[in-house]
Amino acid sequence: MGLEQALAQVDADIDAAVERLLELLRIPSISTDPAYKDDCDRAADWLVDDLTSLGFQASKRTTPGHPMVMGHAKGDGPHVMFYGHYDVQPVDPLSLWDTPPFEPALEDTPKGRVIRGRGASDDKGQLMTFVEACRAWKAVHGALPVKVSVFFEGEEESGSPSLVPFMKQNREELRADVALICDTGLFGEETPAIVTRLRGLLGEEVTITGPNKDLHSGMYGGIARNPIRVLAGIIASLHDASGRITVPGFYDGVAELPTDIAGQWGDLGFSEAEFLGEVGLGVPAGEDGRTGLEMIWSRPTCEVNGITGGYQGDGFKTVLPSVASAKISFRLVPGQDPHKLRESFRAYVQSQLPGDCTVSFQEHGASPAAEMSTDHPAFEKARAALSDEWPREAAFVGCGGSIPIAGYFKDILGMDAMLIGFGKDDDQIHSPNEKYDLSSFHKGIRSWVRVLDALSR
Amino acid sequence: MGLEQALAQVDADIDAAVERLLELLRIPSISTDPAYKDDCDRAADWLVDDLTSLGFQASKRTTPGHPMVMGHAKGDGPHVMFYGHYDVQPVDPLSLWDTPPFEPALEDTPKGRVIRGRGASDDKGQLMTFVEACRAWKAVHGALPVKVSVFFEGEEESGSPSLVPFMKQNREELRADVALICDTGLFGEETPAIVTRLRGLLGEEVTITGPNKDLHSGMYGGIARNPIRVLAGIIASLHDASGRITVPGFYDGVAELPTDIAGQWGDLGFSEAEFLGEVGLGVPAGEDGRTGLEMIWSRPTCEVNGITGGYQGDGFKTVLPSVASAKISFRLVPGQDPHKLRESFRAYVQSQLPGDCTVSFQEHGASPAAEMSTDHPAFEKARAALSDEWPREAAFVGCGGSIPIAGYFKDILGMDAMLIGFGKDDDQIHSPNEKYDLSSFHKGIRSWVRVLDALSR
Structure with missing residues (x-):
């Protein structure tokens, strides 16, 4: 009942949620280039304001590099710590963008509606799926179903120099029952995934x-x-x-x-030809x-x-x-x-x-690489919740990218991390013309609503 | 007698000659970069004006690329065709220049006075040694000791796309008894050289x-x-x-x-250690x-x-x-x-x-590479004339650089070419802080005065 109302609220508010994301995408928070230092700061302020409006106790924390954003909401039940990053990749070669990278817009494509712009998928769009899920719960119930904290970084695309010192200095504040990270993708169009292995x-x-x-x-x-x-x-x-x-x-x-x-991965039906064909290649080069x-x-x-x-x-x-x-x-x-x-x-x-x-x-x-233990009950609860939202069962998968934060949650704080994301292989993250499918954003928000509900049980 | 007067005139006029060179060096005639097209044109105009003031029948000739400059002076005796190029290399990395590349100036260094700026040596400074030699003859005698034509190119540093077509279309006008090319260096500080072999x-x-x-x-x-x-x-x-x-x-x-x-080269006393040591190296890498x-x-x-x-x-x-x-x-x-x-x-x-x-x-x-036959009597006359000006005997040497014009004079016009130049190994041509020694310029002019005299006998 509580779940259905919150899902309905997500659907009702989706246009406004997109507008909020576009606002965040307009801030060129390129962390690797010192020329965009003020913009990174601006993105952090934007998030602090938005979290505050949702009732989070939110603050910007300075580091030797770009600031961190921390937020805590009151709540009962298990305590989750959500991580995302508000910084983005550089945009060069700019000449290959069909639209200006920091003038994001909705766009209709043969494969559906997309949100086009740098950071649309990596990671502002993904980060906002969680924030919007919190907003929907809050709107319907006045409170969240579990105790939620958020932790946003601004240096993920530039080697995270401040991350480990910050985590070590703020161990107590960052500790929760489980970490949630939204910086990965679906496995295929219809199959949600929880990443348990990262390079x-x-x-x-x-x-x-x-x-x-x-x-x-x-x-x-x-x-x-x-x-x-x-x-x-x-x-x-x-x-x-x-x-x-x-x-x-x-x-x-x-x-x-x-x-x-190896057996589980074999069952996923991964097609090398399809994966490489998307980018004009055909021969596995490893x-x-x-x-x-x-x-x-x-x-x-x-x-x-x-x-x-x-x-x-x-x-x-x-x-x-x-x-x-x-x-x-x-x-x-x-x-x-x-x-x-x-x-x-x-x-x-x-x-x-x-x-x-x-x-x-x-x-x-x-x-270092990270390998999650899936013994924590949250993994099976989240897998079931995701399977309810998407056409196919959720899968435990690997990820070739490096999301060091997952290993740090384990090594520094002793917390398991669940990596759940809604990106697609053709999102062109780190490339010109980055996009995030409107369906990834919308069903992503709904997915987090379901996961929060499942974790509260 | 005629020779001594002309040499004295060179010495008397050297300050004005430097001023003229600085004027030409201020024109940023970078041929490989389309942004400098007008400057290449301006350099050609400057040369036409200067040649005209010396009594040459001079003109700018359009090509699909940068223009050529042709000039003909009346005169008796053998007919020489002098070649040089007025275009220069790009200047990047600009940050490594100690002075702006196109604001040339005289500068005192521990090794003597130099003219600093892009093109000072390659090839505007070298080209002007010949023009100034003609000016001195003209000033003293009212005429040149031999029949002189000049041919200046503006695409030498960008592959000379218009050169061969131009030479083929203007065979008759370009034909002379011998070609003179000033785009090479001394062999060591005191030894002038005539290059007979080019890559x-x-x-x-x-x-x-x-x-x-x-x-x-x-x-x-x-x-x-x-x-x-x-x-x-x-x-x-x-x-x-x-x-x-x-x-x-x-x-x-x-x-x-x-x-x-191989024997002649062995006698030159070339020191690999010294040659490489100048640029911070020590081990021949070939x-x-x-x-x-x-x-x-x-x-x-x-x-x-x-x-x-x-x-x-x-x-x-x-x-x-x-x-x-x-x-x-x-x-x-x-x-x-x-x-x-x-x-x-x-x-x-x-x-x-x-x-x-x-x-x-x-x-x-x-x-292609070029190999000169030194049978033409001009080679020995020029060698003797150069040996009179410099402390040591002039040598027949090779050159690692590519000066295609020498081969073209031979292949297209059937003319031998004498490559005589006054650059030094440390001129930093094609590098930041290019310079031409004032002594190269001054003794270069005197050398051409002597060569023109020798060829007239």
Whole structure:
């Protein structure tokens, strides 16, 4: 009865909920670029105001980086701590956006209505599904069915430098019975998912310096060390012919997937052809002998996220550059220690350097992989609640992305975390033309209404 | 007698000559960047005006690209055709310039007085040594000692797309007894040089496309093809462990250096340690078993002049990019056909492509190497004249750079070309803080006065 009323309230209020989300999406809270510092601050203020209007005791907490937002609502029953992030990815290349990234709008597409704009899916849209679910409960019942706290970060897209210190300094305030995280996706169009396995992330920037200035490639070409060639050689050497990563010790501690999980994943009917076809590809490019789901959920990787060196403008310049650099990241799986691997990686790069060049490193975040134990009763309650809202049964799945917060809740606070999200594979997060399906937003809000209700029982 | 007067006139007029050069250097005639099209035009006009003031019949000739400047002076005796270029290299990275690149000035350095600014050496300063030599002859004698024509190009730093068509369309006007080219350097501080061997150049831009848009490296990392990794692999594969280039057929037609030339070069006392030490290096990075002079003068090379892909801003972005590209150039030696090698290179890259990616190519110039025959009597006359001006005997040397015009004079017009220049290794051409020694400029002008005199005898 209480549930049905709250669901009806969600449906009745959906247009206003979209308007609120569009307001938040208009704030260009790009955390990795210092130019948007004030905008990150503005997004945090917006959330504090909105939470306050819902009766939360809400506040903005300063950090050395972008602020955190904390909110606590009174309530009975179990205590849940909801996490989301209000910062977004950069938007370049801007030229590939069909509409301005921070002028979000509803748009009709052949696949349905979408909310278009940077952060629509990752993570402002997802974050707001939970806030709107709270609003609906509050509107109908004047209170929430369980005790709810929220914790919003503003540095998720830039390595979360302030997160661990903040969590350690605010242990008591952050502790609850279970954490809820909304930063993942559905498994397919109709199947909701609870992520129980996340990859970690190690980010490194590698800069190779050869000559002490840019040289003329006619005068020096052939005798002088070219840092682009050195960098290319190192990158090429990071994988062997079978697709395995060559950094010594990289696979130490990496276990094979347990057969029961492998079996569950096999039952999901994942289509490599369909998954890759969406982005114009067709051939799984990972390690030989691994399934597509292993490649993205349970195997570690090494990717180059950016490379730069020499002349990059129009035309041609016969320069032999002084410097070349690359941003390289590793996705990690349970058993891998990011700090140890950073050292192994750096030692490996040093070992590959030819004469007449030097290397320097800049670190960009390190977080271990996370594996949830699904023993906590909340997992089965949430799975049943999600299954009631969506056409198909909810599944326990893996996620190739890195959501370090899940591991931190466990390691720092001893809390289990349930990762429930409503994104779709074609949301183009981190890419131009990011969107969030209106159905993801609407059914996402309804899903949280159901999950909160289920947890109260 | 006539010679001494002209030399004295050079000395008397040197301050005014510097002022004229500074005026030309203030025009930012960067040919590779369309934004500077009008400036290239302005530089051509400046030269036409200056030549006209010297009594040349001078004109600006339009081409599909930047204009050519032609000038003819009346005179007796042999007919020389002088070539230089008025366009300059781009200036990035601008932040590394100590003074604005197009606000040239005289500057006192521990090694003497220099003219600082983009183009000071390459090639405006060098070009003006010849113009000023003509001015001095004219001032003293009212006429030049030989028949002089000049031919200035504005696309040398951007692949000279209009040069060959222009030379073919103006064969008669361009034909003379010998060509003079001032775009090379001294051999050491005190030894003038006539270059008799130049490398050719083949420029290619290689673009690899993987997924049809930028992807999230968490979601797709491990299963999707990464074009930066593909590009790095191709670049790394272009050389084998001994430093040889792996493109099939690349060394076809490349001959070993004749023993007499190898002997002359050996006598030059070239110090690899000194040459590389100037730019912070110490280990010759070319093919195993080759001398430093071979690496820069007589062996072909492959260099990467620029590379770009993915996120390159501050911070980190876990993107798996759709596209990566590199600007790659080959320095060629006699016996190599640039057009054939372009095809071999493209076929090689295609053969190295893994699944799920495509490559596209953009061409950036192709010119063969050139080897001068020193049989023409002008070579010995010029060598003697240069030896009179400088502390040491002039040498016949090679040059690692590509000055295609020398080959074109031979191939299109059947003319020998003498490459005489006064640049120094530390002029930082194509780099920030380019300069031309005042002594190069001053003694360069005097050198041309002597060469013109010698050729008249």
